[in-house]
Amino acid sequence: xxxxxxxxxxxxFLIVGFAIIxxxxxxxxxxxxxxxxxxxPVTILPDQPTFENYHKILxxxxxxxxxxxxxIVSLGSTALGLVFAIPAAYAFARMRxxxxxxxxxxVLVAHLLPSATLIVPLYIMLxxxxxxxxxxxxxLVYTVLTLPLSIWMLTSYFRHIPVELEEAAFIDGASRWGIxxxxxxxxxxxxxxxxxxxxxxxxxxxxxxxLTFANDTSVKTLPIGLAEFSTEYNTDWGAIMAASVIMTLPxxxxxxxxxxxxxxxxxxxxxxx
Amino acid sequence: MRATARGQGxxxxxxxxxxxxxxxxxxxxxxxxxxxxxxxSDQFVGLDNYQSVVEAGRTARAVKNTIYFVGASIVxxxxxxxxxxxxxxxxxxxxxxxxxxxxxxxxxxxxxxAMTWAWMFHTDYGVINYILLSTGLISTPVRWLSDPNIVLxxxxxxxxxxxxxxxxxxxxxxxxxxxxxxxEAAQVDGANFWHEIRYITLPQLRPMLISITLLLVIAGVNSxxxxxxxTGGGPADRSLITSIQIFVEAFQFFNFHTASALSxxxxxxxxxxxxxxxxxxxxxxxxxx
Numbered sequence: 001x002x003x004x005x006x007x008x009x010x011x012x013f014l015i016v017g018f019a020i021i022x023x024x025x026x027x028x029x030x031x032x033x034x035x036x037x038x039x040x041p042v043t044i045l046p047d048q049p050t051f052e053n054y055h056k057i058l059x060x061x062x063x064x065x066x067x068x069x070x071x072i073v074s075l076g077s078t079a080l081g082l083v084f085a086i087p088a089a090y091a092f093a094r095m096r097x098x099x100x101x102x103x104x105x106x107v108l109v110a111h112l113l114p115s116a117t118l119i120v121p122l123y124i125m126l127x128x129x130x131x132x133x134x135x136x137x138x139x140l141v142y143t144v145l146t147l148p149l150s151i152w153m154l155t156s157y158f159r160h161i162p163v164e165l166e167e168a169a170f171i172d173g174a175s176r177w178g179i180x181x182x183x184x185x186x187x188x189x190x191x192x193x194x195x196x197x198x199x200x201x202x203x204x205x206x207x208x209x210x211l212t213f214a215n216d217t218s219v220k221t222l223p224i225g226l227a228e229f230s231t232e233y234n235t236d237w238g239a240i241m242a243a244s245v246i247m248t249l250p251x252x253x254x255x256x257x258x259x260x261x262x263x264x265x266x267x268x269x270x271x272x273x
Numbered sequence: 274m275r276a277t278a279r280g281q282g283x284x285x286x287x288x289x290x291x292x293x294x295x296x297x298x299x300x301x302x303x304x305x306x307x308x309x310x311x312x313x314s315d316q317f318v319g320l321d322n323y324q325s326v327v328e329a330g331r332t333a334r335a336v337k338n339t340i341y342f343v344g345a346s347i348v349x350x351x352x353x354x355x356x357x358x359x360x361x362x363x364x365x366x367x368x369x370x371x372x373x374x375x376x377x378x379x380x381x382x383x384x385x386x387a388m389t390w391a392w393m394f395h396t397d398y399g400v401i402n403y404i405l406l407s408t409g410l411i412s413t414p415v416r417w418l419s420d421p422n423i424v425l426x427x428x429x430x431x432x433x434x435x436x437x438x439x440x441x442x443x444x445x446x447x448x449x450x451x452x453x454x455x456x457e458a459a460q461v462d463g464a465n466f467w468h469e470i471r472y473i474t475l476p477q478l479r480p481m482l483i484s485i486t487l488l489l490v491i492a493g494v495n496s497x498x499x500x501x502x503x504t505g506g507g508p509a510d511r512s513l514i515t516s517i518q519i520f521v522e523a524f525q526f527f528n529f530h531t532a533s534a535l536s537x538x539x540x541x542x543x544x545x546x547x548x549x550x551x552x553x554x555x556x557x558x559x560x561x562x
Contacts (some may be wrong), residue, residue, distance in 0.1 A: 008360055008363045008365050009365070011356060011357075011360045012360055012361075012365070012371060015353075015356070015357045015360060015361075015375060016371055016374050016375055018434065019374055019375045019376075019377055019378050019434070019438065020374050020377055020378075022378075022386065022389045022390060022393060022434070023377060023381070023389070025389065025392075025393060025400060026385070026389040026392075029392065037398065038397075038398050039398075040397075040398065040403065041403065041407070042398070042400050042403040083289075084289050084290040084293055085290065087285070087286040087287070087289065087290070088286060088287045088289070088290035088291070090286055091283045091286035091287045092287070095283040095286070097282075097283040097284075100283075103287065103291060105551060106291075106294075107294070108547075108551060109544070109547055109551075110294050110298055112488075112491055112543075112547045112550065113298070113540075113543060113544075113547070114491060114494055114495035114516060114539070114543050115495060115497070115516075116494070116495060116497060116515070116516030116517075116519050116520065116536070116539060117302075117519075117536055117539050117540040117543060118298065118301060118302075118536075119519060119520055119523065119536070120305060120308075120519065120523045120529065120532050120533055120536050121301030121302055121304060121305040121533075121536065122297065122301050123523070123524075124301065124304060124305070124308070124529070125297075125300065125301045125304065140297065141297065143293070144293060144294060144297040144298065147290060147293065147294065148294070151290060175281055176281040176286075177280075177281070201380065204382065205381075205382035205383060205384070207382075207383060207384050207497070207498040207501075207502070208497045208498060208501070208520065211501075212520070212524060222382075223382055223383075223384040223498075226384050226385070226388060227384060227388075227502050230388065230391070230502075237392050237395075240388050240392070241388075241389070241392065244385040244388055244389060247382055247384075247385055248381050248382065248385050251380060251381055251382065252377075252380075252381070255373075255376075255377075255380050256373065
């Protein structure tokens, strides 16, 4: 396109600024004392930088417990999702069977269904099986939440792997499962990384199912813990900002470390479906 | 390839996943259909629940709010996202870092974004009112989240902030698929930058923008996190959208039967949108081939 590049920087600064200024503000606020947060004129940099908000979050709140719960539920559902997604994606990518196209559309519909349609049905069902207020219940719900897109993305990844390697192994007498685990999986590692990231981030960030299905301190997750600091009568903004930073760090770290894989994978996954 | 020894058929591979989806999506939906036709004592009441949902003033208000919220969000998201995608596609120093930073709002937890914006929108101590007051643009503090006429635009701003990076990255991917030769030919014909955007870039992106629009509709009707955590649907239902109404009906008023009826109606509308999306997306792909 245009060879003249100077103009780019003006919209660029506006766009990037709009995107990240709230996070800068969140981080700066987390180091301010309560007195400073509630003072006019507003200060940009903390007057007397303090860790009191972090101290409160780490030692005087349930946030560490929620952090653990979030970690368990996110890792658990991500792992479980892989177990279900890998064989299904392999079948969709490589096997011919009746109804294959139909079932793939069903998977896509399941992915696109707004969670609000499922809150009440799932609540009733989890209650029936005694899975409300359990980490297992939330883990299963999250597995189902991310499974459809994982299958969809992995199917398109598998399709891009040349079929000749498998044919050779098949002639040598390898079983379908053997081919999947010994040939397909090692070749698909980047694709697997993408769905692991997607599933982890999606479940780490999930709010409304967690709010509805996990009300006990022992099973609450971080997003709920964060919302808890804000009540009608009293909102501890310093604590909220510090908890926000803590909650964002794992996601930011993963994202920055694997940015290239993540963005590339999302772009190709999205383009194909 | 040839099939199939025992345990090697397609069924063994897909059944576990389909079964899990059926148990956690199809079965609950079917039982919700049943709930929507019964009352608390499990008696069949026909369409009574549907009637009371449809006649409730709240439902109409929520539908209106949803359309306003989703419609306005999408227009701005598409506009800003497309501009951002085009800008980020240019070559400049620090392109990689600028792309990552732009994506941040989309990747971080929605609740974090919501809380941060709620703090910036704070009437008395928020930075936004402070800046507007001290530059003289306003003379009294704006109640961003509690003024009935301003609450939805405020929430739309947050929703735009959250989702425009998604549009930007899709546009970025779409731009890379446009053949360079089109631009070269246009330059030979003396086209300037705006001509290129108007006559090449936008028409080429159009099928993708249409399918993104439908994805944004689905994401928009589902944006519970931002609205529920920032306003809870208030003040006086002025930011209540249908998905939050379902939640409130079931878990604050414990009217599971009317909430079920509402869920089913919501499901039908969402499914219609999804079907349109899938058809449009298929057309897009067959057009590309």
